[in-house]
Amino acid sequence: MRILLLVQVGIFFVSLLEAAVASLLFPGPIGVVGNTFAIAALMWFIWAAGRGRSPRSLVWFERSLLVWFLLDTALSLGLAHRPLELVPTLTRLVLPLTILSLVKRTRP
Amino acid sequence: MTSVYFHEGETAVALTDGYVGSPMYGVVSEHWIALILVGVLIAGSRLIRKRLANTAYAGLDHPHRMAFWLLLASAVVHLGLVLGHDLDGYTVLYAAGTILLAAATWLMLRGGRGWRPIVATALAVSLLAYVIAMVAGETPDQVGLATKLAELTALAILLSPRTTRTRYRLIAVNGLTIFLFLLVGVSGWIGAFSGGGGHHLGDVPTPGVLLPIGDDRDPTPAEQAAHDLIVAEVIRHSAQYADLAVAAAAGYDVSDINGSDYHAANEAFKSDDHVFDPQRPENLIYGIADSGEPVLLGVMFEMEKLRQAGPAPAGPLTVWHAHDHVCFTVTGLGPLVSPWGGCPIGHMAVPMTNEMLHIWTVPNAEEPVGELEDWERDAYLSTR
Numbered sequence: 001m002r003i004l005l006l007v008q009v010g011i012f013f014v015s016l017l018e019a020a021v022a023s024l025l026f027p028g029p030i031g032v033v034g035n036t037f038a039i040a041a042l043m044w045f046i047w048a049a050g051r052g053r054s055p056r057s058l059v060w061f062e063r064s065l066l067v068w069f070l071l072d073t074a075l076s077l078g079l080a081h082r083p084l085e086l087v088p089t090l091t092r093l094v095l096p097l098t099i100l101s102l103v104k105r106t107r108p
Numbered sequence: 109m110t111s112v113y114f115h116e117g118e119t120a121v122a123l124t125d126g127y128v129g130s131p132m133y134g135v136v137s138e139h140w141i142a143l144i145l146v147g148v149l150i151a152g153s154r155l156i157r158k159r160l161a162n163t164a165y166a167g168l169d170h171p172h173r174m175a176f177w178l179l180l181a182s183a184v185v186h187l188g189l190v191l192g193h194d195l196d197g198y199t200v201l202y203a204a205g206t207i208l209l210a211a212a213t214w215l216m217l218r219g220g221r222g223w224r225p226i227v228a229t230a231l232a233v234s235l236l237a238y239v240i241a242m243v244a245g246e247t248p249d250q251v252g253l254a255t256k257l258a259e260l261t262a263l264a265i266l267l268s269p270r271t272t273r274t275r276y277r278l279i280a281v282n283g284l285t286i287f288l289f290l291l292v293g294v295s296g297w298i299g300a301f302s303g304g305g306g307h308h309l310g311d312v313p314t315p316g317v318l319l320p321i322g323d324d325r326d327p328t329p330a331e332q333a334a335h336d337l338i339v340a341e342v343i344r345h346s347a348q349y350a351d352l353a354v355a356a357a358a359g360y361d362v363s364d365i366n367g368s369d370y371h372a373a374n375e376a377f378k379s380d381d382h383v384f385d386p387q388r389p390e391n392l393i394y395g396i397a398d399s400g401e402p403v404l405l406g407v408m409f410e411m412e413k414l415r416q417a418g419p420a421p422a423g424p425l426t427v428w429h430a431h432d433h434v435c436f437t438v439t440g441l442g443p444l445v446s447p448w449g450g451c452p453i454g455h456m457a458v459p460m461t462n463e464m465l466h467i468w469t470v471p472n473a474e475e476p477v478g479e480l481e482d483w484e485r486d487a488y489l490s491t492r
């Protein structure tokens with residue numbers, strides 16, 4: 001699970017970089033602040049996972065990622081009539097679901 | 109299903125009905141066979157697992173079994189790429205990748221001592237080859253990026269120490285994994301932007317741009333005359349908006365002009381049933397000159413409904429475009445959807461916008477309708 005959380009950190013780091021570049025063109029720090037917060041949270045989850053713990057907040061974190069993905073998918077289907085794309089399905093659906101299933105397995 | 113549109117050896121992908129976009133958000137047709145093979149692998153995974161009962165696979169822990177399957181999937185994808193492409197230099201490289209990754213998979217199954225660094229090296233070579241290809245101008249697609257995601261995950265598993273007590277190695281592996289995600293992600297952007305560009309029919313669009321499907325052609329004399337008339341009329345009518353007070357009085361939002369490509373919208377004009385009316389452009393475009401003053405650069409017309417094709421009185425000289433995979437947040441625009449498939453936290457991805465068309469009032473612009481090159485804009489702003 002630690003490694004899958006690390007994969008999420010890598011993905012969020014790319015988004016953080018993009019948000020930082022975009023903030024030079026468009027005003028608003030939301031992307032930078034949001035991704036920094038997500039990375040900090042994931043690092044804490046990784047630290048906890050290294051000690052065999054999976055905090056309840058990890059479950060809510062992953063669930064909120066899933067809700068966000070479903071909203072994006074609904075918008076994509078509604079506006080662009082576009083079905084699921086491969087990479088977002090892996091990074092934003094399969095990855096959180098796998099982490100959640102591992103959390104379930106490790107929790108007493 | 110995503111289809112492919114070819115133009116002079118380059119590839120764009122039909123991302124949605126009637127439009128082509130960057131292959132980064134789609135699947136190139138030669139890569140479908142790789143996806144089918146992965147589907148076959150998944151379907152046969154139960155059978156394969158049974159056959160592996162007497163190999164070193166049985167002794168692997170769960171993360172390493174996952175690494176094995178990711179490695180095998182990558183080898184299968186590379187095989188699919190060999191089968192899907194005509195024979196050329198890249199096909200030879202795909203074949204070499206297939207052999208390398210298949211050999212690494214076999215080493216994992218054989219077990220024993222010393223397989224881990226060899227398998228990790230094979231994955232690192234495959235990732236590095238991808239990064240080099242992207243930086244050299246190859247455009248990524250969803251199959252390539254998904255395969256690299258699998259390889260990165262497998263590599264992180266293989267490099268990760270078994271115990272968290274080896275703190276320095278853990279920190280090094282974590283840092284390396286994040287660095288590799290950044291490297292592959294950034295190289296994906298480089299490939300996607302260097303492999304596309306232009307607003308003509310038949311061009312491969314850069315990420316974030318959708319063009320109608322069609323082929324470029326020379327304009328007829330009548331279309332050229334229509335183009336010249338439209339441009340002249342737009343320049344004549346919009347000259348008044350060089351004065352911000354006039355623009356504000358007409359309903360344009362010029363209260364916070366910043367940057368070199370500011371679009372001042374007129375919300376009333378966006379739903380007034382006037383389409384492509386030179387006297388009622390939906391947006392004015394300003395840039396801040398070196399003197400610090402806002403300067404009018406052009407106008408942008410916008411269609412009122414999604415998927416509504418803009419009128420093209422000048423044929424191939426009036427090609428409308430839409431935008432896709434744009435991230436929005438409460439404060440407005442953000443970046444494009446990342447190669448890893450998401451927007452920054454707090455953003456939603458808008459998958460498609462209405463069609464739009466720019467007309468530039470910058471004197472002597474190479475293409476008054478369509479795209480203003482950065483150097484043209486910067487040169488004009490520096491003189492004002």
